[in-house]
Amino acid sequence: MLRLDSEIHDAIVAHARRDHPDEACGIVAGPAGSDRPLRFVPMLNAARSPTFYEFDSADLLALYRELEANEEDPVIVYHSHTATEAYPSRTDIAYASEPGAHYVLVSTRDPDSAEFRSFRIVDGAVTEEPVEVVPAP
Amino acid sequence: MAIEVKIPTILRTYTKGEKAVSATGGSLAAVIDDLDTNYAGLKGRLITEDGSLHRFVNVYVDDEDVRFTGSLDTPVADGATVTILPAVAGGSRDRA
Incomplete structure (x- = not known):
């Protein structure tokens, strides 16, 4: 399961909306071994592409x-x-190389509501996991 | 003097969990060959069957991405640091 603060959740969705129609990307860092996503780090999509x-x-x-x-x-x-x-697309799965990470995908295809889902991707196997959004402290 | 090679999490199964290992060689290709003699199988994760560097990894020699410095022919001096990182990439179009 992925548990994250509403503030981080909303920051990811806002980044995805801002870069639409290009794909947005980034990470959320946390203390090593903690599994707690605390520090939002938006990254530039060097491909500047709607599909990569x-x-x-x-x-x-x-x-x-x-x-x-x-x-x-x-x-x-x-x-x-x-x-x-x-x-996750076949491309996402092929590139996924952080077996300890939660791979979050946001779809911005609907302008009114964002799909926000989380997956583990280990050795090419995709497992969806529940997402729990908790109020920001 | 040896060359320090930084290993990403996903490849540490080959290095018994070590984050950094030492190697020798005057070029990136030679360093990777040397790594493979001590950490068998590592080369196969870095180099494709046709002998080029895998697109799923980024390799840097002293902070320079080797894609811009001659790829596997990039010179590696004694005392240099080679950093291997998984590319963070993907996308909705199937390119795999």
Whole structure:
């Protein structure tokens, strides 16, 4: 199960809306081993595409340096699908390489309501998990 | 002097959990060959069957992405740091 504050949930959805029709992407970091997503880190989609996302390679290196220095994990890795459902595509599954992370997908295909779903992706196997949004402290 | 290679979480099963290991070699290709003699199987996760660097990983030599410095031919000096990171990418179109 993924448990996150409403503030982080809303920040992810707002980022997805802002970058629509391109895919938005980012992570939420948390203390290593805690499984608590606390620090929202929106990233640029270097592909600037409605059907693909990729962290810029220099940004990726800087991000992982920062996580290491802060003793943090990427607890959530999120991105949006802008015309299809919030479910991992074959491309998403092929690239997924953080077995400890919650892969969050947001679909912005409906302008009035956002689909927000979370998955584990381990060795190519996708498992959806419940999402619990708790009031921000 | 050896070369320090930083290993991402997903590949630490090959390095018995070590976050960083040392290697030798004058080019990225040689470093990866050396890694594979000590950590069998690692090369297969970095290099495709046609001998090019896998698109699912980003490799940096002293902070420079090797895609811009000659890929596997990138020179690696003694004392250099090689950082391996999984690409964070995906998307709704099937490109896999």
